[in-house]
Structures are given as C-alpha cells and as structure tokens.
Amino acid sequence: MDFTFNEEQLFFQQTVTDFLRDNVTAKHIRERWETATGFDSSTWDALAELGATATLIPEEMGGLGLGFDDVVLMIQACGQAALPEPIIDHSFIAAPLLAQIQQHTPSDQVAELLAAMATGESMVLTAPMINPYLNFADKAAYLLVQFGDDVHLINNRDAEFTSLVSVDRSRRLVTAKCRPNGSTCLTNGRLGSDMWQATLNRGALCNAAQLLGLAEALVQQAVKYACDREQFGKPIGANQAVKHLLADCAVNIEFAKPVVYRAAYTVNVAPNRADWAVSHAKVSATAAAQLAARHCIQVFGAMGYTWECDVHIWAKRVWALAQEWGDTGFHKNRIHEWLVQPKALLGPEFTFGRRNIRDVEQID
C-alpha cells in the first residue's frame, strides 16, 4: 500500500509546470483568442518535445509506455495553466485507444499513425457519442469516431465540420459529419464497446485532473488578490467572510485530490473496472472547481465580472469541462446504480476493491 508519487512522476510534473508557467500565460491565451485557429503550434511542439505525446503509447509502438499514475499530475498542471491546445485529448485519450486497437488487431496503418502521434507530428482526437461538441476536432489529422460500438478512423478531409462558439474562447468547438464504412472501421462489437467504456473513463479522468488544476489556479489568484486589495484600511483577505469562502474551496480541493489520484491508478490497472473510481473523481473535482469558480469571482468583486480580469479564463474552462465526458448527473447515476445493487461490496475494507480481500466469499 503506497499512495505517494515517485520522484520521476514529480519531476515530470515540475518540468511541465515550469514550461507552462513561462510559456502559457493569460496574455498568451488571450493572444490565441485573436487568431483564426486558436492553436499555438510552438506550444504543441514543445510539449511533444517534453515527451507528453508519447507517454501512454507502449514502447514497442514508439512511445514511453507509462501509465496514468505517471501523467495525472501533468494533466493537473495543464489545468492549472488553462492550456488551450488539446494535448491531453490527443495523448491521454486518443493515443491509449489507438494503442489498444493495435494490440488487438495490429495493422501497418495504425502502427504508422501511433508513431506519428508519439512524436506529436499527427494530431488524433476522439469523437465519442457522449460529447456532441468536439474541441479542435477540425484541426486533427484523424478522428477516432464512435458509431454504436464501432471505432472508426476518419481522415480529416473525409469529415464535414460545422463550427460553434464556446463561452470559453480557448475552446474551438465543432460538430463533425462523416460517413463510416467497412474500410474505416477498426474495431466493433463487444471489443469496441469495451474500448469506448475505457475511453470514457480516461476522458472523464482527464477532465477531473484538469478541473483539479483549474480549481487550484483559481484559488491562488483569489488569494493573491485578497492579500493585495485593501478596503477599510486592510486587505480584504483579513476578513473572515472572505477567508471562509476560500477555505471552503481548499477543503474541497484537498479531498478531491486523492480521489482523482486513486482514479488514475485504477484506470491504469483496469480501465474497464474503473467506473466507480472515475465517476467519483469527476463528481468531486467538478464540485471543487465549480465552487472555486463561484467563490473566486466573488472575491474579485466587480473586477471578477469583467472581461479584463483573467479569472474568467479559468472559470469558463471549469464550466465547459464540467459538462464534457459525462456531467455530474451522469456520473452520480453510475455510482447510484452500483450502490443499489444488492451485491455491491460496501464498507471500508473494500476501499481499494475486492482483490484486496482474501476471504471475500466468507463475508456475511
């Protein structure tokens, strides 16, 4: 039983955090809003250079062969920076799906694509049925599209995209129309539906980890403002009413962290048996981030309601990610369905699952 991160994992987090702090600031993000694509290739290339795009692809397929417990802190760091580029969707959602397909039904086409994904040269994103609006999908070279249980690999030029404008200007939403056929289908049936279930879990986990980072960044900004801004001759942060708003955010964040990290571990070990852990993570991180957005805007006062103040960069991302990869209702329902099953293994001895208990049959 060891619930700590190792030195390499912490080092990877630090490297990415340092890069993002210097290269993806609020100013840089606002500059992207003024461009047609909203996409900064140099940021993408630099993160690929750091290895982000290769992490979850097995070594024999040209990647680093790491797991979600190795990258969850990095995903959190991307949330902290409110990174616009869809590096997470590419590296931690699309890449493991494609790698899984390659494991079951190897093909040269997928092998080549995985190698190009690992270097960041080709962007691949997913189009699951749970997400009607796709972020940056029209910029991807390929899409992994869900039709029922099928996984289809669709070339960008074979899809028809319609743009929508997100409240979060960093997100570039589209809907995609495409015609799947036998030649685009990579996997189907039971295997396909298992893969989409695992993909949904990875997607919701990635959102949860980002939401955690977004919440932390929001609180940091509000704390700084509450220390600087003075009224009645003292910093507003000296008032208990303000302190307690932010303390409540801190409590939610502290208790969402281990939940998200446990989900990362579980997705790594068994992505198809991670529904409970992932749904818990998504619900907790969403609640923490939504409270942080709400309370931090309040701490900033009228400034918090302006376009000029940077808080909305983070708050709007929270509002968007909260609904993606299953909203709170979807995830609470998954937990509820499990809780009402008479066979559900409840109680403290099952916190880490059934495989931890030797005499599970004897129980009760």
Add this chain to the structure above:
Amino acid sequence: MELIYTPQQQDFRMEIRDWLREHVPATKLASFDTAEGFAAHREWEKTLAKGNWGMVTWPKEFGGRGCDLIEWLIFEEEYYRAGAPLRVNQNGIFLLGPTLMEHGTEAQKARFITAMASGDEMWAQGWSEPGAGSDMAAIRCRADRDGDEYVINGQKIWSTRAVFADWVFGLFRSDPESTRHHGLSFILVPLNAPGVTVRPIEQLNGLPGFAEIFFDNVRVSADNLLGGEGEGWSIAMSTAGFERGLMLRSPARFQQASKRLVELYRAKRNDILDLSIEDSVVQCYMDAEAYALSTYQTASRLQSGAKIGPESSCNKIFWSELDIKIHETAMSLLGPRAEVEHSDEPDQAMIAAWLDGFLFSQSGPIYAGTNEIQRNIIAERLLGLPRR
C-alpha cells in the same frame, strides 16, 4: 503508487477480524456517559489490552504492537466493521498517549502510558474555561509552584468524560505574570485529589458526557508536569495536531455509517418523496470514501518521511460536516419515526442508534476547535491570507 495491501497486511486484517469475532460483546454496551456503561466500556478496554489490541501503533513495551499507520487504518476498519464498542479512553490513548511519548520523561511514560493502555486509568481533557473557548490562550486557571508541588485554583469546562474518569490533563497558567500562550504548563491532575469538584453537564441527549471541574487549592506533584514549565502551549498544540490531523476520527467510522445509510436507503427508497435524498446518499458514500483515501494518502506520505502539514486542518471540517450529512439523510429516510427515542417497536434499536448519532453529529463542528476556527487556520496557514 501501489494501492493494494501486502499479504502481511491482509493476514493482519484477518487476525484482527478473527479476534474481534470472538471477543466483541454480543449486545451493545450502554452509553459510556452512564455509570454502568462507563464501567462496561472500561472492562472492554481491559479485554482489548489483554489481546494487545488496545493501541496497535504503540511500541510493544507499552502494550502495543509497533504497527505502522496503514496497519492502524486496517485495525480501525475491522474494528468498526465488527461494531465494537466506542473507545471510552480516547482522550488518553489518542491524545495524551502520543503526547506523553513525545514529551514525557521515562518515569512519566512508565507511570501513565502503561496504566492507560491497560484500561486501568481513564482520562478527561481540561482545555476550555468559561472565558477561554475558541480563544484558548485566555486560560486563567492557575498552577502555582510551591516546593515540589503545584497548587491549582480555578475552573475548567466542557471536560469530556470527566464525570467518570480518573485523571484530567490540561493547560494551567503557571506564571501569574504571563499573558496569552506564554507561561502555560501542561499538567496531569488526579480527579480524586482533595479540592477537586466535578459537576456534570447534561448534553443534548440528556446524559452527562462532559463536566465542569473546579479546583480549590488542589495540590499535585511537580512530577505531573509534562514537558517544561511554561511550555504547555506548544505541547498542547502537538496534541491538537494529532486530534485534528489523523487519529481522532478514523475514516472507517464514517464509511461504516455511510454503508448503513445505503442499506437504509435501499430498504426505504420506494417511499421517498424528497428527490434530494438519492443525491445525498450518493454524496455521503463518496465523501466517506474520499476521507478514507485522503487518510491513506497522508499515512503513506508520513511513512515515507514527510511531516503532517497545515492541509490536515481540512480534515476536521470535512468529517464533521460529512457526519451531519449522513445523519440528516438518515433522519429524512426514517420520516416520522426519526424523533422516537424509546418505543416497543421491533426496529427501535436501529432507530435509536441513528437518532443518537444524529444528536452527536451536532457536536462535531464545535469540539476540537470549531469549524470557524479551522477555516481561519486553513485561510491563514494553508492559503497564506493575512491574520488581520
């Protein structure tokens, strides 16, 4: 990160489970806030001590097993799973014990820890005074040095377990010229000493769970001073750290309660009109598990050499509010039966247990530092907001 128990840890779990299966009393003991119940709980502590299960994390020489924190969590999980009696000596074993090990002399450890572990001596806390509640540094109760004795005068209040306990530990002002957190000393006082008057205070449930203690020229040996004279504040803070941080409320308690809540919900869900109940049940189960995960994470960190940090102040807010939510939800599920404290109905014991837990949950956000004080601590020490 490896979230799986080792074979040794699994064996340990089974060893506890087997022992508890044989020893936990078949019928629930009376409340330890009654004379009869206190005596029964004292006997249970002795039974635990005989099996060396009294305080598994303590060194073997003090009746423990030298267990690490993960093993302690496993012990607690099995303890609550078995429905074993609440720990009547929790002030002693969870708070004073660790403090004695850190700050006590060898003679003090030998004298007090052994008797505490064996269940022979029960402890009450003596922090608050009528004028020193959340503002504990306003303590006025005096301990004047007279030769090799202290002479204690003044009053303590809200002393949990003091009505039936044998000893009280607390903070006393040993330097009459001092103010605030200076000049305070941590002293252990026998409650049967001449000049001690204990006046019970009835709690919300009508039982004398805490008391006022009056000290009228009470003489105690200077050997009962823990740490140096005037160092009481920092020693007390280390006790408070244990209390808020890790040991006071182990997650298993809330996980077991939320499991019972799910069972109650399954039985009643077809009669529910309040749509928010389903959500509350899900939230309670998740939060209890989140508290467990957080504790495992902290235990892992401490075992790898880290120190407990200001983030531990978040714990007390989280579990005390969770406890209220679990019991409020149960009250909603029980409907009109929720208020019935005594009746001849066959399921009355179950109803009474929920009601008792509900009443007790009201105290959670108040004791061990109110949640308002905890929020101040989080804001100032974890987030870095200005004190004033």
